[in-house]
């Protein structure tokens with residue numbers, strides 16, 4: 484009877500009849516009765532959204548974020564399918580967004596485009612090196628412009644972690660270095676468009692592997708952690724590359740990295756593509772800024788007293804006093820006058836004698852070894868002296884030398900002028916000021 488009624492009348496009346504039929508069928512056994520499923524489906528033919536009928540059929544209403552199915556009643560199977568489809572859509576969307584972000588990352592501004600050219604060059608560069616892959620980091624809070632870190636990509640050490648430790652240190656050095664000179668000292672300084680590339684190897688072995696495959700002219704790992712090359716295949720994107728390999732003890736590692744990074748900063752600040760040529764100034768300044776305090780957690784400060792060079796400085800000062808006593812002009816030291824006059828040519832010859840590219844007499848080798856070591860140590864000591872003697876009596880003079888060096892205009896005569904040296908007596912006085920500072924003030928600093 485209910486079934487008969489369900490065939491006629493208004494929609495409401497028909498559904499009412501079907502419900503009664505459902506009640507009946509679920510309470511008593513009725514011969515040849517339609518199944519509950521059939522009855523509920525009949526209701527849905529009339530009211531496709533009928534909640535009760537759907538629930539009775541075990542359907543689930545979709546209340547998720549997939550707009551197409553919002554509020555719809557679905558069988559369990561369809562529900563699972565919709566969820567799976569939605570997840571897939573979301574994943575595709577995320578992938579698209581990531582790809583778009585990646586594309587934008589390498590194209591969004593002049594820096595990004597130069598970074599992309601640099602990346603392409605080095606990807607090709609390392610493609611000949613078995614087992615070496617790079618991951619790139621730039622323009623992030625940890626690796627701010629203009630640094631462009633190319634970190635060896637392997638499970639350990641984690642490249643991201645490496646970038647986030649090294650990036651802030653290099654950025655701190657760059658900031659301190661730039662703030663350390665009066666306006667107008669640098670003929671060139673670009674924090675936003677020019678790329679400053681740093682390649683970071685997982686360890687010494689990996690750097691040696693790189694060297695073996697196409698970079699045999701690079702220095703070996705006699706250095707503990709880093710070296711800078713002023714060579715660039717894409718001079719419109721970057722000037723030179725800082726190479727760093729991990730594994731050295733922290734203090735040594737950072738000192739060498741900051742030393743070499745200062746060479747890179749000096750080169751970036753230069754007027755042209757060439758590096759500044761003056762050995763004592765270039766090495767001294769790298770030692771000066773490379774002498775840091777702090778660590779990756781606390782942050783770094785620079786320009787501190789360099790304990791590692793103190794023994795050399797101390798014996799140079801002693802040798803000066805001995806020579807003075809004997810009325811001699813030379814010994815195991817360089818007077819500021821001697822040092823300021825050593826140019827790149829002489830320095831190169833000494834270095835060549837030392838690594839046997841030029842055959843020198845034993846005496847020449849000894850002298851070259853001493854002078855090269857003194858150029859590093861006294862170069863640093865002289866800069867430290869300029870900054871700290873009598874509250875920076877010669878600081879301005881040194882800054883003017885940096886100004887000239889960065890423009891390839893350094894000369895001994897101009898140094899003499901900046902320092903106020905007009906006569907031999909002036910130079911004698913400077914010797915005394917300098918070596919006394921080295922002997923006494925530095926000893927106090929060393930013992931602190």
Ligand SMILES: [Zn+2]
Nearest residue numbers: 742746766769
């Ligand atoms: Zn150096």
